[in-house]
Amino acid sequence: MWRKVTATSFSSLKSSIFFKRLHLQQATKHNAASASAVSRFATVAPLQEKDGRCPFITFVLGGPGSGKGTQCIKIVETFGFKHLSAGDLLRREMVSNSEYGSMILNTIKEGRIVPSEVTVKLILKEMESSDNHKFLIDGFPRSEENRIAFEKISGAEPDVVLFFDCPEDVMVKRVLSRNQGRIDDNIDTIKKRLKVFEALNLPVIDYYAKKGKVHRINAVGTVDEIFEQVRPVFKACEQKALNRS
Ligand SMILES: Nc1ncnc2c1ncn2[C@@H]1O[C@H](COP(=O)(O)OP(=O)(O)OP(=O)(O)O)[C@@H](O)[C@H]1O
Numbered sequence: 001m002w003r004k005v006t007a008t009s010f011s012s013l014k015s016s017i018f019f020k021r022l023h024l025q026q027a028t029k030h031n032a033a034s035a036s037a038v039s040r041f042a043t044v045a046p047l048q049e050k051d052g053r054c055p056f057i058t059f060v061l062g063g064p065g066s067g068k069g070t071q072c073i074k075i076v077e078t079f080g081f082k083h084l085s086a087g088d089l090l091r092r093e094m095v096s097n098s099e100y101g102s103m104i105l106n107t108i109k110e111g112r113i114v115p116s117e118v119t120v121k122l123i124l125k126e127m128e129s130s131d132n133h134k135f136l137i138d139g140f141p142r143s144e145e146n147r148i149a150f151e152k153i154s155g156a157e158p159d160v161v162l163f164f165d166c167p168e169d170v171m172v173k174r175v176l177s178r179n180q181g182r183i184d185d186n187i188d189t190i191k192k193r194l195k196v197f198e199a200l201n202l203p204v205i206d207y208y209a210k211k212g213k214v215h216r217i218n219a220v221g222t223v224d225e226i227f228e229q230v231r232p233v234f235k236a237c238e239q240k241a242l243n244r245s
């Protein structure tokens, strides 16, 4: 079980460097350039135990409405991953009386990106409390700052990056018919989210593509057709993921 294996490293991370640093960093402005993120987040010990085992991490990326969450449900059913949606974690934090509640609400309404410290903290907390060792981190990293914060604070990199590549008109249509009561599912916010995706998230996808980690999925088609492109990605790394447990 991954949590048991890494409990020491995560707990010590939590009680010491990460959380102390978090308090200091919360005062800093969100719109710092990614270059400054490099210096803002100091590297800590990698997320692995002495025996070298570490969680199997998949980042699930794509524009708003490209079908990330929908495909994650199928990946969970078929391959037994733990699904962590950064957006869902932020929405849960927003309604939980958190000190960040109004900041998260305003940021989501505007389609902007919540400061990395907050999102990374929520993700790592969920990872720590999970018995699973295979994670789908959906909608993260959304920016170079998110990426650098995660990699530096956790000392971990993704094993796989899925990119759901979808034309804008299809994404807009899907989001507008989603009907889940999300405050950002309106045309004004969608336009902003599309701009933010292009400006901040595509560079992250480029970064991982250069490292050979990106699996591009054509996100047009039925849910099942799309999953047939996703399936072989996880089939191919089943053994690698198993070795981490
Ligand atoms: N292949 C598909 N064909 C038609 N509709 C789809 C398809 N995949 C997902 N949808 C629908 O499109 C909407 C958006 O999908 P989903 O919530 O999975 O996207 P997402 O990438 O997670 O979006 P966001 O970034 O906004 O959370 C949902 O209503 C979903 O049911």
Ligand SMILES: Nc1ccn([C@@H]2O[C@H](COP(=O)(O)O)[C@@H](O)[C@H]2O)c(=O)n1
Residues within 6 Å of the ligand: 064, 085, 086, 087, 088, 090, 107, 108, 109, 111, 112, 113, 114, 115, 119, 138, 139, 140, 141, 142, 146, 184, 193
């Ligand atoms: N890494 C992230 C992920 C999400 N957000 C904010 O939440 C909104 C909704 O996210 P979804 O993944 O559910 O679409 C998104 O538009 C951002 O405002 C974030 O800040 N950082």
Ligand SMILES: [Mg+2]
Residues within 6 Å of the ligand: 068, 069, 085, 087, 139
């Ligand atoms: Mg989603």
